[in-house]
Amino acid sequence: MVTHRAHHLFGTYSEGRDQPRPPSILIGRLNLSSEIPDVCCGIAPDVSAVHQSDWDGIMERDNHQEGEAQGVKICDPPSESNPLAHTLATSLSLLGNHMFPDQVERNDSGTANKEETVDSFISDITAEEPSLDAESHSNQVTKLDTEETENPECQNIASTQPTDGGTEDAADNDQSDSGEFVVTMLAKAKLEEQGLGVKGRSSPLLEAGTQECPAFITHREEDVTADSWRQHRKHVFVLSEAGKPIYSRYGSEEALSSTMGVMMALVSFVQSGDNIIRSVYSEEHTVVFLQKGPLVLVCVSSSRQSEQQLRGELLYVYYQIISMLTQASISRIFEHKKNYDLRRLLAGSEKILDGLLNLVDSDPSFLLAAVHCLPIASSLRDSLSQILQKAITPNLVFSILIAKNQLLTIVQEKNVIEDSRLEPADVHLLLNLIGASSAFQAGEIWTPICLPLFNPDCYFYAYISYLDPPECTVCLLLLSTDKEAFYAVAECKRKIEEAMVAQNSLSLIAKAHSYSVSQVGVSDLRHFMYKPFDVPDNYRQLTQFTSPEMEAPYSSEEEKMRLLDLYRYMHSRIHSTSRPLKLIYHVAERETLLAWVTSKFELYTCFSPLVTKACAITAITKLLRWIKKEEDRLFIRYPPKYSTTPNPSKSSRSGKSDQQDSTDNGFLSLL
Amino acid sequence: MVLLGGSGVGKSSLAMRFGRDEFYTTSPTVGCAYMTRVVHLSDVTLRFEIWDTAGQEKYHSVTPLYYRGAHAALLVYDISKRETFIRAQMWLKELENQYIQGSTVIWLVGNKGDLAQNRQVSVQEGQGLASHKGLFFIETSALSGEHISELLQSVAHRVYESIGGHQGGLSEWQETPIVELQHRDTSNPFASCCKVGP
């Protein structure tokens, strides 16, 4: 009775931990960050090395008494006796009176050692926390016991699963006013300073998730003083170095300008000490900062993702902005005028950023930094590639065919791609652009677009057109380096369309769909994500992954999100900077997950909770064999190339000829 | 034909009306949308290439790509937003100064006529500007469809007149019932054609 044992073990552990509660949760959190070498090590990458004890998950932390604890993490230097941390601590306590930066606490109390001892003790018997939320809630431990337990608290949790699909725990009441929204708090401090009253504090936790608005609704008009605003799972703000608001995921930038001002004050305050502010932790939220050139991006998340993941998401937001304006123009604009209001140039693009953030939350492509292609017979994929390969014109560099928002095939110009490959992130941005704009269904689109990872300073010209109106599921995307090439490129589309009609490709594509995990033929396997790495035979190709449809029990939006959260958690453990793991066997409340990374692939699997470890291992062997067999259908195996450019220096990458474009794009004239 | 004007004034909605006589809620245009529409006049059939440009400022610099060589330009504003009227005048200046002197038939289009209760730009004002600058003027509503087909028909007539008249004969155009109305070359053969007043 594994469950029982785990419960028992935890019981002891929990009691022991409850008495000398360290005053700050940050000690616990910091152990997961890069600063402290961790005693807990990864498991060897062969399945047989998974020990039975790995099952017996034990809570790593419980923090329910750390009501008001907050922390700030500054990346450089990480030393404990950082005088700046003290100054910052003081300033933060001034801003909001609940800030207890951990460094201060640690110096005072010396509890850090105690924590680490506990930690190393745990690591002897477990390699894995039992639950996604293990780090913050004691009551989470009951999740480990699944429905078998008679613990009433557990039932309570189960029934109050937040509807936003997060695995956040709806928490019991003694935590109710503990999680203060850092930014709101900062803003409040600022408002109080200005003599403006702010309505009484309320807990975002109490009603957490219950009012979460469905995705894909415009939140621009939202009342930023309302509780519902604070309860969003993930806020994203973009501001300029001068503190000017540029974008907010929820609520209007104007309404949030004082909040953003405070954020910027925080950033520049830390900067003044030659430091970079990276993150702030509160009980319920993680605030992550990312500075890119003249832009500051801030994420306030209660999703329990790792800082690294959240920063990665902010980077996507940055890239999406770059894709519309280019890095060069943004720097130039702010060089000329520090307090330029970039919203002028981003006006109308909020929808694209909103769409991106919704995708980031719901599509694992972003987490895995890989593209998902639609499984089709390799013969069909080859014939589509050939069609694209034949319809070319000078300066055409990429021909991409998309169906149902997934890649069908991608054909690229030889010379341009010689020294670089198309990055998944660039493809994600393109897919998002296509998805976010219904206008594409109107006709043929010709638009400048920058692929930030390919070259952040140059524009490509994208021709976008649907091939199957009025359904509009099959989309052709042709990228040229020549802005005058519309007619030539449109002619390519005509050719492609003709060839596809001749080969009846559209109806074949219409039949293509994502596959069911049942095709693998492993009974306990519910879902997986498999991402092969660069291996000699697909070296320098687009990074891809494959994943079946999410089916029952993950059919509802909430459940999908819950599974994704579990994956995100596994991913954060695998990619943890302080203690990367190669293999994790994780028994969650309602499923069992296994994540495994080798030099050849990264694999995340989800099993029914009843699976035994031995079963899971055989299942994975079977799964890998199945993927090998289906490889040609699941992936774009050998992306074909064409040669359109007799003179490679014309290419956006190697030649600087296109640099011209960002200059004559005239942003400067707008200043 | 090129549609110019601030973001959100209803250019794409007008284009959608021209193309399919439908009204959807739209997203801001990215770059430029291109579509074609065939217009039948009594004695000739014209094929319009419609360039629906993006009103967003970040695309401002690429719009010359689309309006260069256009035979007809529709300067669209939103009658319920004064700033879009001002923006339409800026577009007019740009058209006059830079690219197409007199070769293009220009319409001033006050869209969202259905929002008369929120009107910020009066009919007289629009009309006044148009006659002062020698433009055609019309108020439309992409939402209700009001004056849409009138607009398209009269654009077709004027363009046909302007081109045909200048060519000194219509025979050439009648032989090929479908006429490419837009050429990419900047050396516009009709550059000397004078502005047509209302």
Ligand SMILES: Nc1nc2c(ncn2[C@@H]2O[C@H](COP(=O)(O)OP(=O)(O)OP(=O)(O)O)[C@@H](O)[C@H]2O)c(=O)[nH]1
């Ligand atoms: N009431 C009313 N609304 C309209 C009318 N035409 C367009 N709209 C609405 O105005 C908004 C913007 O319309 P679009 O056609 O996308 O505007 P646009 O000029 O193409 O904007 P950009 O593509 O950003 O330049 C949409 O929500 C339309 O539904 C109209 O005649 N009346």
Ligand SMILES: [Mg+2]
């Ligand atoms: Mg538009």
